[in-house]
Amino acid sequence: MxxxxxxxxxxxxxxxxxxxxxxxxxxxxxxxxxxxxxxxxRRGVPKMSPALLSTRLKELESAGVIERLPSRAEKGVxxxxxxxxxxxxxxxxEAIGNWGQKWVESTLSLRNLDPSLLMWDMRRNLDPSPLxxxxxxxxxxxxxxxxxxxCWWLVIEPDGEVDLCWSDPGFEINLYxxxxxxxxxxxxxxxxxxxSERDKIELIGDRKIAATMxxxxxxxxxxxxxxxxx
Numbered sequence: 001m002x003x004x005x006x007x008x009x010x011x012x013x014x015x016x017x018x019x020x021x022x023x024x025x026x027x028x029x030x031x032x033x034x035x036x037x038x039x040x041x042r043r044g045v046p047k048m049s050p051a052l053l054s055t056r057l058k059e060l061e062s063a064g065v066i067e068r069l070p071s072r073a074e075k076g077v078x079x080x081x082x083x084x085x086x087x088x089x090x091x092x093x094e095a096i097g098n099w100g101q102k103w104v105e106s107t108l109s110l111r112n113l114d115p116s117l118l119m120w121d122m123r124r125n126l127d128p129s130p131l132x133x134x135x136x137x138x139x140x141x142x143x144x145x146x147x148x149x150x151c152w153w154l155v156i157e158p159d160g161e162v163d164l165c166w167s168d169p170g171f172e173i174n175l176y177x178x179x180x181x182x183x184x185x186x187x188x189x190x191x192x193x194x195x196s197e198r199d200k201i202e203l204i205g206d207r208k209i210a211a212t213m214x215x216x217x218x219x220x221x222x223x224x225x226x227x228x229x230x
Contacts, residue, residue, distance in 0.1 A: 026048075032089065097222045097225075101222040118181070137169060140177045142181045144180040144181055153169050178202040187219075190225075193214060
């Protein structure tokens, strides 16, 4: 690692030298969630520069946490996969996430709004099982954002594959969701529900898809953790 280090034999100090550099734990969150390709990792950490992302990946590879392997699906493309040491970090990442959900104040969490991260997480955790066995397109319009960032589309294919689009995919829209970014983030994090925020969210389109939104939305993997901080 490039940092000076703590110069302590304690395992906590030694592990911190590997994991506690800036952005590393957030990057590990993406890797533990199953993201393997560089461009997809960038979507999960949109405010991290490509140069720093490349540096952190090399550091994690050097530490034996990940390995860089040729993609089996696409020639000339490389992927980053967790080693046994990396997989062993899953309960660590989950514990940190649960602690943050439980003890960090909601008002602090909801200051850090990011539509690209929110939509990427929604895409990754969406549960297609309540949706009809047909292509389903959902448009999200965030009324408080500028026109360059306020429209997003989730396209769910019959096989369950979910795609996130920044521009109109050209499909028939089954459901239009209009709200503000803070409200949608609070719902996604489990700090609110569609029912509790119904005066702040408008659903237009297929009634069955709208009625099951709280289920197919999937929610954050930490949403079930009871919030103890106000």
